[in-house]
């Protein structure tokens with residue numbers, strides 16, 4: 190991630206630990222991923238065993254982690270800029 194915006198030179202990290210708040214956004218997105226995956230397994234794969242739920246949710250969460258990581262930071266930046 191860039192320290193400053195290449196276009197307008199805005200600093201992204203205003204203070205040390207600025208992105209700890211993004212962890213909460215990431216947590217919320219992860220919860221959504223878990224729920225949607227479980228919903229799909231239940232309704233479209235005929236409610237498989239608990240092991241299938243756990244492994245599928247783990248794999249989906251790991252595959253989507255790079256997207257989740259970046260997206261939660263972007264969302265967090267929007268949230269703190271809106272409140273300032």
Ligand SMILES: [Zn+2]
Nearest residue numbers: 194196197198
């Ligand atoms: Zn910019």
